[in-house]
Amino acid sequence: MAKAKTAYVCTECGAEHSKWQGQCTECGAWNTLSEIVVEPARAAGATARRGGYAGAADAPKVTRLAAVAALAEQRHATGIGELDRVLGGGLVAGSVVLIGGDPGIGKSTLLLQMLGTLGASLRGLYVTGEESLAQVASRGQRLGLGLDGLDALAETSIERILAEAGANRPDVLIVDSIQTIWTELLTAAPGSVSQVRESAARLVRFAKESGTSVFLVGHVTKEGGIAGPRVLEHMVDAVLYFEGEAGSRFRILRAFKNRFGAVNELGVFAMSEKGLREVPNPSAIFLSAHAQPTPGSAVMVTREGTRPLLVEVQALVDASALPNPRRVALGLEQNRLAMLLAVLHRHGGAAVYDQDVFVNVVGGIRVQETAADLPVLLAVLSSFRDRALPDKLVAFGEVGLSGEIRPVPNGEERLREAATHGFTRAIVPKANAPKKSRIGELDVVGVDRLDEALAAARDA
Ligand code: TYD
Ligand code: MG
Numbered sequence: 001m002a003k004a005k006t007a008y009v010c011t012e013c014g015a016e017h018s019k020w021q022g023q024c025t026e027c028g029a030w031n032t033l034s035e036i037v038v039e040p041a042r043a044a045g046a047t048a049r050r051g052g053y054a055g056a057a058d059a060p061k062v063t064r065l066a067a068v069a070a071l072a073e074q075r076h077a078t079g080i081g082e083l084d085r086v087l088g089g090g091l092v093a094g095s096v097v098l099i100g101g102d103p104g105i106g107k108s109t110l111l112l113q114m115l116g117t118l119g120a121s122l123r124g125l126y127v128t129g130e131e132s133l134a135q136v137a138s139r140g141q142r143l144g145l146g147l148d149g150l151d152a153l154a155e156t157s158i159e160r161i162l163a164e165a166g167a168n169r170p171d172v173l174i175v176d177s178i179q180t181i182w183t184e185l186l187t188a189a190p191g192s193v194s195q196v197r198e199s200a201a202r203l204v205r206f207a208k209e210s211g212t213s214v215f216l217v218g219h220v221t222k223e224g225g226i227a228g229p230r231v232l233e234h235m236v237d238a239v240l241y242f243e244g245e246a247g248s249r250f251r252i253l254r255a256f257k258n259r260f261g262a263v264n265e266l267g268v269f270a271m272s273e274k275g276l277r278e279v280p281n282p283s284a285i286f287l288s289a290h291a292q293p294t295p296g297s298a299v300m301v302t303r304e305g306t307r308p309l310l311v312e313v314q315a316l317v318d319a320s321a322l323p324n325p326r327r328v329a330l331g332l333e334q335n336r337l338a339m340l341l342a343v344l345h346r347h348g349g350a351a352v353y354d355q356d357v358f359v360n361v362v363g364g365i366r367v368q369e370t371a372a373d374l375p376v377l378l379a380v381l382s383s384f385r386d387r388a389l390p391d392k393l394v395a396f397g398e399v400g401l402s403g404e405i406r407p408v409p410n411g412e413e414r415l416r417e418a419a420t421h422g423f424t425r426a427i428v429p430k431a432n433a434p435k436k437s438r439i440g441e442l443d444v445v446g447v448d449r450l451d452e453a454l455a456a457a458r459d460a
Contacts, residue, residue, distance in 0.1 A: 079117025088261015331361030347403025
């Protein structure tokens with residue numbers, strides 16, 4: 001075999017360099033270059049052909065997409081509804097999915113349970129580089145999975161894994177975790193950027209050639225990224241993050257990138273003694289159970305992925321001893337909070353420039369949509385005035401710089417969700433309010449401007 005050629009890749013921006021150097025000339029970062037293998041030209045060509053352009057052995061030809069559509073992605077249900085939802089409707093043959101998350105969050109458990117529920121329809125192979133086969137088997141037993149249909153392999157060498165998988169031909173291959181896998185082509189230690197990248201690249205190629213669905217488990221670094229170069233996220237078809245708050249048994253699976261479905265789709269699970277249980281109707285679990293209305297608490301209807309969620313947002317506003325009062329936003333964007341406070345001053349008549357403002361979204365949820373603006377301001381004002389919002393009130397709506405309340409998508413669906421959960425009053429953008437101002441028991445108040453919204457909350 002020809003000696004493999006190597007190059008150096010920047011772990012910050014993914015730029016390739018032929019020689020090692022201290023600073024990446026592309027992005028200017030220091031000490032980020034790491035060795036990778038560049039395949040011999042011949043081998044790479046052979047791979048591309050084996051990749052299969054619809055039977056043609058030579059150069060690829062222009063193809064009418066209508067003819068390709070017949071071969072369109074085949075989906076298989078995994079048997080775990082919440083996982084299917086995040087994947088965009090089930091497993092796609094030949095896809096590569098990276099699942100990241102903190103240690104102990106439940107990645108191995110989820111994937112082992114998935115192999116168990118795939119059942120007779122698809123064959124799975126679980127490759128473990130972290131645990132012994134005995135550990136995997138005893139976990140499988142504890143989870144109550146039928147171990148008869150489950151194949152496992154304890155191995156960390158990518159060459160041997162691919163040889164086994166090539167002979168075994170599983171429909172689903174799980175590699176737990178990619179950070180333990182190494183190739184003999186490289187001298188770098190397992191877990192190093194070059195090893196992770198090269199091993200992942202080989203697995204991606206294997207998935208595309210064989211039609212096997214591959215799941216890679218990845219650890220999360222302190223900064224929150226998946227350890228290894230950014231390029232790992234570019235190489236795979238989908239990146240899912242498994243998150244959960246310390247001390248909470250709820251786990252959230254979130255699609256961060258998905259070539260086959262919507263991003264920001266959420267799957268919700270609860271960890272039990274018998275492994276992960278699905279929470280198919282999670283809408284109300286992000287509400288904290290107050291016996292009475294509490295100042296500083298507001299409920300919003302946010303929409304994550306394709307379903308509405310009722311989420312509580314809490315604010316604490318307190319006189320600051322600092323020359324620069326603090327603005328802390330957990331689960332929301334910090335800059336957006338600063339902007340909203342300015343709008344509240346100018347158009348809502350509440351001056352909080354000498355107050356510390358803390359805002360938290362309950363349950364460890366991250367809300368990225370602007371529909372949270374209005375409920376955030378209601379919570380802030382409620383804490384500032386130390387007056388609780390009315391019981392059973394929900395709100396959503398974007399707040400503009402001139403104090404206008406703008407509509408958000410899927411208003412009616414959000415309102416119906418709130419009605420289902422027993423809310424009796426909603427303050428929403430006028431354009432989102434239905435013609436009849438009632439949905440079931442829910443009274444809907446449509447507002448155009450921030451001062452109207454604040455008045456509606458006060459008078460309710
Ligand atoms: P694990 O899947 O090993 O996490 P990861 O692979 O992401 O590191 O999950 C381990 C945690 O889950 C551990 O703290 C114990 C807990 N757990 C349960 O509570 N119930 C169970 O049935 C199982 C298998 C694990
Ligand atoms: Mg694990």
